[in-house]
Amino acid sequence: MGLFGFGGRAASLPDFTALSVEQALDQLRALSLPRRNRAVASVLYSARARPAALEEQIALFDQIAALPDIAAHHRANARIARTHKALELGDADRLSDGMAPLLALRDEIASFSASDDIRQDRCHVGFSRLYVALNAALMTRDRALVADLVEEAQANCRDHLATSLPGGFYRSSANVMRCLAFALISGRHAADASRAEIAELAQKVYASALDKRPPAAHRRKDRKVSSGIAMPDAEFMRTAALAQLLTSWAEGADLAAPIGRLAVAQRTEAQRDRLLTCWTALT
Structure with a gap:
């Protein structure tokens, strides 16, 4: 099993910890769609694959969420993850900026299927969105x-x-x-x-x-x-x-x-x- 559990092919994915957000996006766009999805998954679901600074993580997750052709559950989880990072920062402005796109995911997530893979399961992703949105609403009172x-x-x-x-x-x-x-x-x-x-x-x-x-x-x-x-x-x-x-x-x-x-x-x-x-x- 290779890096982050994606098999040997994942070892050749970009090292996002060493790239700026702009460089990371350029690298992602250069990948084939299957490898792009694997690279996005490595960043979203493995903390050691991300930049260290929370501000950079938020910026990267925002860009990932805007990629039109990656798996829908990756886009949704990117929106959720960026809101968690804004909560960690205690940044009310970033929370407010991200709230509308987070709330807009409601219908798209409702169209997901039930799955034993919680990262793409309708219930798990839906309540992950609701929970982080509730905390953001709490932070902004x-x-x-x-x-x-x-x-x-x-x-x-x-x-x-x-x-x-x-x-x-x-x-x-x-x-x-x-x-x-x-x-x-x-x-x-x-x-x-x-x-x-x-x-x-x-x-x-x-x-x-x-x-x-x-x-x-x-x-x-x-x-x-x-x-x-x-x-x-x-x-x-x-x-x-x-x-x-x-x-x-x-x-x-x-x-x-x-x-x-x-x-x-x-x-x-x-x-x-x-x-x-x-x-x-x-x-």
């Missing part, structure tokens, strides 16, 4: 957009739970659950009936994720959190905790702080703290 996105998440959740879920839902469930958790700050879910629906969906998401949980021997163990727990299992623990907390919230408990700590994006401590400050302001 746009409560109306938070509420709109939570309602979209509820509708999508109901639709997906009514279908046969792919095996990757064990991993997708973390973003689904965290999207539901944003109901707490939406301003439209204070009524008992609204809270009850969120809690019911949360329990169904948890049960469905548990049903899709692979045997321990088949779970990825190459990515771990600081505690040493494998990433998918750590995310599932978050899913389980949020399901319980949202049920208690629906019953009237004041759980804004613990739900917020589990719901917001937290790639870095600084990012988490910024978002929690905004969460508290909207609570």
Whole structure:
């Protein structure tokens, strides 16, 4: 297996860590379409294949998202990834600039098929978009957009739970659950009936994720959190905790702080703290 898991041919792909954004785009355009898609995948899905600076990553992801002939799921994931990087920077201007194209992906992602490959699965990519958009709306303190996105998440959740879920839902469930958790700050879910629906969906998401949980021997163990727990299992623990907390919230408990700590994006401590400050302001 070659570099980044793409076989021996991938070893000859451009080294994007050593190129400017303009040079990277020139190199991409010079590749045949199959190799261009492989090169884009290496940048999107392997952190060690990207430039080190977050600003350069954002610029590169923006350019990749604008390439008309690469796979649609790569374009969508590039928009999602650039928004995550803008959140890491805490850059409100970059978040605002990227919001419209991110939101515009809704119908295109809805046309994706269900797939055990989460990078192109309709449910996983759709809730990845919703989750990063919710965090961006939180960072900019746009409560109306938070509420709109939570309602979209509820509708999508109901639709997906009514279908046969792919095996990757064990991993997708973390973003689904965290999207539901944003109901707490939406301003439209204070009524008992609204809270009850969120809690019911949360329990169904948890049960469905548990049903899709692979045997321990088949779970990825190459990515771990600081505690040493494998990433998918750590995310599932978050899913389980949020399901319980949202049920208690629906019953009237004041759980804004613990739900917020589990719901917001937290790639870095600084990012988490910024978002929690905004969460508290909207609570």
